[in-house]
Amino acid sequence: MNSQDTDALHLALVETLGADCVSLDASVADAHAGDWSDAPRMRPRMTLLPRTPEDVARALRVLGKHRQPVVVQGGLTGLAGGATPQVGEVALSLARVNAIESFDRIGGTLTVQAGVPLEQLQTFVEAEGWFFPLDLGARGTCQIGGNAATNAGGNRVIRFGTMRELILGLEVALSDGTMLSMMNRVTKNTTGVDLKQLFIGSEGTLGVITRVVLKLEPKPSAVNTALCAVATFDDATRLLKSMRARLPGLSSFELMWRDFMNAATDIAHLKAPFGESYPVYVLIETLGESDEDDRRVLEQALERMLDEGIVQDVIVAQTIEHAKQLWAYRETVGELLSKLKPHAAFDIGISMDRMDGFVEDVRTALSERFPHQTHLFFGHLGDGNLHLLSGPYADAADLHRVEELIYAAVGDARGCISAEHGIGVIKEPFLHYSRSEPEIELMKKLKTLLDPIGILNVGRVMM
Ligand code: FAD
DSSP, X not given: OOHHHHHHHHHHHHHHHOGGGEEOOHHHHHHTSOOSSOSOOOOOSSEEOOSSHHHHHHHHHHHHHXXXXXXXXXXXXXXXXXXXXXXXXXEEEOTTOOOEEEEETTTTEEEEETTOBHHHHHHHHHTTTEEOOOBOTTTTTOBHHHHHHTTOOBTTHHHHOOHHHHEEEEEEEOTTSOEEEEOOOSSOOOSSOOTHHHHTTSTTSSOEEEEEEEEOEEOXXXXXXXXEEESSHHHHHHHHHHHHHHOTTEEEEEEXXXXXXXXXXXXXXXXXXXXXXXXXXXXXXXXXXXXXXXXXXXXXXXXHHHHTTSOSEEEEOOSHHHHHHHHHHHTTHHHHHHHTOSOEEEEEEOOHHHHHHHHHHHHHHHHHHOTTSEEEXXXXXXXXXXXXXXXXXXXXXXXXXXXXHHHHHHHHTTOBSBSSSOOTTTSGGGGGGTSOHHHHHHHHHHHHHHOTTOOBSTTXXXX
């Protein structure tokens, strides 16, 4: 595109949004040059910072007229490169589209604009006696629109489900500027095709999410946390089965293999949790109504596991501060991601009956083929979601080789190549390991139907 085209586009966008919402500034472009993944950073051609959902739709109308490719950006914490600009793209940031619009304090629903950061929303509803259960390490920066676009999961899926289960309604701006309002506020709605589901998890390829209606839960008044040491993966699965049966408030069941725990204690200078090192650690959280009663039930359930030899050792947090210390091991992920850059960060889905064998096979293959890299395994066991962080890879070809190795193994195990971070640009070449040819063809048809000019997040998820 020549400079005349740039000038014409810039002028049209300034006329539509106002000069303060359209930036050609290099430092602004730098801040919008990439997400948390290792996809190569690239400055966008222009950065748009609209202030309202309606402005988002107007901006898209102008971009469509100019056939200008655009990348949608939320909090930029994505790990799949979906929000990282590609050559010549304009960045459309939702950061200022961030009002909390209405709150049904009786029904427990909240209507927000897409750019509200997750943690701000959690804090807001908790002050009113309600609770939004989605929780993840990037909570301070990721936005609710980004969470919806990636169908984010996180630490409490075992009890409350992924973002898909937490959304009642959605508003989406399509690439031609049409505003599609699907702002349903009730749990039961049987009025034809549930169109909002098309946009949840489609990573901005079909439309820009501008407003979201969220389903809230009553705020739990008791949180209990325990860290268990177990000897084998099989014991962890037995523990999960037993905890599911005995603890109705079970809200997290996080697995960390020994290598992850060692790296976590090392990087964050944390004291090792137990006197001895164990093959697998499990972090358990329950949410309920009575601190003492819930803790007693948790302690009794874990004592039984100790007696049966399923758990080798256990720490039950006695205070909120103590619980935070136990979560600190699992929350080192952000630091580990930074330390192992350039890394491959996998968020695969593997059925529980295959997970142990998968981990052992993959661990052996990785240590044979990439002996100089660190390979860390952890995951949300109850959801069949396994994370593997592997790096650093100075050579891009090695990075591709390790991705090929893991995704081919996932395909063989009939798993999915992404259980929560999405496909973005990084996993696009591997989508065929999880989705059949007819499925990918149908996704492409939907893309053409909803974005006929082909300007929105092109090259993400599928080519
Ligand atoms: P971005 O990174 O800005 O964008 C992600 C994708 O969504 C891109 O394709 C973008 O184009 C699209 N998008 C963003 N906003 C919109 C919108 N309004 N409309 C349409 N498309 C949009 N993820 C989990 O699921 N579970 C975890 O436990 C988890 N833990 C994490 C821990 C750390 C330390 C980090 C850095 C990341 C973690 N993530 C996790 C990944 C990430 O935080 C999530 O994918 C999050 O949902 C991304 O939100 P975001 O606003 O940052 O989106």
